[in-house]
Amino acid sequence: MAKVKAIRGMNDILPEQTPVWQYLENTVKAVLSEYGYNEVRMPIVEQTELFKRSIGEVTDIVEKEMYTFEDRNGESLTLRPEGTASCVRLGEEHGLLFNQTQRLWYTGPMFRYEKPQKGRYRQFHQIGVETFGMASADIDAEVIMLSARLWKKLGLLDAVTLQLNSLGSNEARAEYRAALVEYLEARKDQLDEDSLRRLESNPLRILDSKDSSTQALLDDAPVLSDYLDDDSRAHFSDLREMLDAAGVKYEINPRLVRGLDYYCKTVFEWVTDKLGAQGTVCAGGRYDGLVKQLGGRPTPAVGFAMGVERLILLLETLDVIPEGVRQPFDLYLAAEHKGLQNQVISLAEHLRDAVPGLRVRVHCAGLKNIGAKARQTGAPLIALVKQADEGLVATLWQGEEPRFDIAQADLDTVIKAVWNA
Structure with missing residues (x-):
């Protein structure tokens, strides 16, 4: 079908x-x-x-x-x-x-x-x-x-x-219209097909004709400003x-x-x-x-x-569209290991509350090649969350290089500073 x-x-x-x-x-x-x-x-x-x-x-x-x-x-x-x-x-x-x-x-x-x-x-x-x-x-x-x-x-x-x-005014335009029609009627054989049709229905539109011969003909036509x-x-x-x-x-x-x-x-x-x-x-x-x-x-x-x-x-x-207009989000947030998705989704909600206006996209498509997939999005900021001995830690990426590891408790403060900068 x-x-x-x-x-x-x-x-x-x-x-x-x-x-x-x-x-x-x-x-x-x-x-x-x-x-x-x-x-x-x-x-x-x-x-x-x-x-x-x-x-x-x-x-x-x-x-x-x-x-x-x-x-x-x-x-x-x-x-x-x-x-x-x-x-x-x-x-x-x-x-x-x-x-x-x-x-x-x-x-x-x-x-x-x-x-x-x-x-x-x-x-x-x-x-x-x-x-x-x-x-x-x-x-x-x-x-x-x-x-x-x-x-x-x-x-x-x-x-x-x-x-x-x-x-x-309507009256002045009507007077000019009559003068223009009289001028063009005497030269109908020189008008293009579209202007001939407009001569009967809407003669003022002939003034913006794109036909070069018609435009040349209008050089000596009555001028609206005179009326x-x-x-x-x-x-x-x-x-x-x-x-x-x-x-x-x-x-x-x-x-x-x-x-x-x-x-x-x-x-x-x-x-x-x-x-x-x-x-x-x-x-x-x-x-x-x-x-x-x-x-x-x-x-x-x-x-x-x-x-x-x-x-x-x-x-x-x-090419005057400002840089960043086409970027649909500011932060790409993903888990590096299984079992962390609940914490990542909750963390995203926390970041939206803590940094008003921050646009966060959460990775929801499995964990294979997560770092590469995150970078392919072109996100200006990427945070990859992992489990460490001291608790949840996020590696913050800006561009192609990892910046630093941040404890979850400090993530909103750091992202706010980087984002505002």
Whole structure:
């Protein structure tokens, strides 16, 4: 009988990989805590209507990429393709949004049916940050500065570039959309196949086309900044002043539009040239109309999402994962002789109590070649327990050489000193 395998594009995360995931997640949590953000957790399945109304029915995500199915009651459900709409639904359903300010974050898997490739998967993981109830540019600046602080802590700041743009109000964007369509309609014969399709459904997405001939055609196209309303211009100017004052470097990218219908005013991306085609590691912006679009009262909002797989790929590519992150334990504890396993297990419990935070793995697989097996684990500390005339004694190893013999009564004191050093 053939073995059942994982679905293509939905990957297992193995024991040697999870420590890096935990390192990234813990670093993100620490930074978010410094800024006073609160975690929320949403279900991975939502009503399909939520994403049709938020993302837009004539987008690639809704038309081609969502995992949608009917449950036993005939209700259309969808595995979430992104987190913002779910977070808005959560906030509105539980009364967290109207006349309130919220700083929220979440993490978990998202699902899109795409051709799997390096850095792009059908089940992928995101960490999202969403803020509500704050209309001024200072909260835009805060979420960008928050992400910049994260890159600094991860050792990625020199490998990523912040790109900024303003989409203006819905009215200004609609006026620009009409001008862009008029320009491109007159040159339809020069557009690539994908841009021709987008011309009917989502023409702003043509601005980030990867086709070189289309990009050349856009050199003379109308520019979004020429259509911005006064309020959006002032908002964008305030944001740039705050980033300048904080020393956050950025580039203005007039073709940056983001792929979802609900964005307005500020949009931004952190991009890298270290990962080939999949160069965006974090993206977001302002979406002041989405809460109303989903049935709530008008509520200003801004946020971003970062791709966990791409960030881990970047950490590994740049080799900036701290030494010791992949080490799952600090001390390997084993008995050298038969009849000592009860004492060894009790000793392990004692050490966990005596040295808070110490990660102890007890050898439980027989006594053949115990010393060699212990060293093969790569444990930074190894304690081999044996029976001596004066009672239980542990030989402490650090690296490939034995350090010294220690009486059981003194083992916790010695390990604490070595571990802290």
